[in-house]
Amino acid sequence: MTRIAPIARDNANEKSQALLDGVQAKLGMTPNLMSTFAHSSAALDAYLKFSDALSNGDLNGKTREKIALAVGQANDCQYCLSAHSAIGKMVGLSPEEILDARMAGASDTKTDAILKLSAQIVETRGKVSDADVAAARTAGVTDAEITEVVANTALNLLTNYFNHVAETEVDFPAAEPLSVGETCSAGCAQ
Secondary structure, eight states: OOSSOOOOGGGSOHHHHHHHHHHHHHHSSOOHHHHHHTTSHHHHHHHHHHHHHHHTSSSOHHHHHHHHHHHHHHTTOHHHHHHHHHHHHHTTOOHHHHHHHHTTOOSSHHHHHHHHHHHHHHHTTTOOOHHHHHHHHHTTOOHHHHHHHHHHHHHHHHHHHHHHHHTOOOOSOOOOOOOTTOOOOTTOOO
């Protein structure tokens, strides 16, 4: 049961209505997360602007979705795991890539380092070690990309925490549960 119910578009204030109309036009649907954020047009606007700004950065859509999956798994956010599993498929991630990302792993060294750094940011509340940053750099992650890893992690922390507080009803196909002892597919860098 939700703690904060999605607000119907017609019951939202004018600014939230306009933002929700933009979401509907872009996605062809209005996810419950957006309708729930719409209680505060400032929060919805901030989320949409932050997300849009990061979509124009150095990290491509597949990598951003993998970060969202790694962060969602680390925070046990079923809404985000379900949403980003669906969006991940839409941007071309295979089921194996989706599961690997949830475990902060990838078959290529650079993406693997990005996901491991993102997971470390969550685990350490941002107090990563010199070794964590050095490992990312050794894998070819630039300082601009490290900066965007932090920003994408923060964006996903926002949605994870909001979904935990609101208990947002999942309106995407449910994410596959991870099996006990499941490991990253054979190609993941370790």
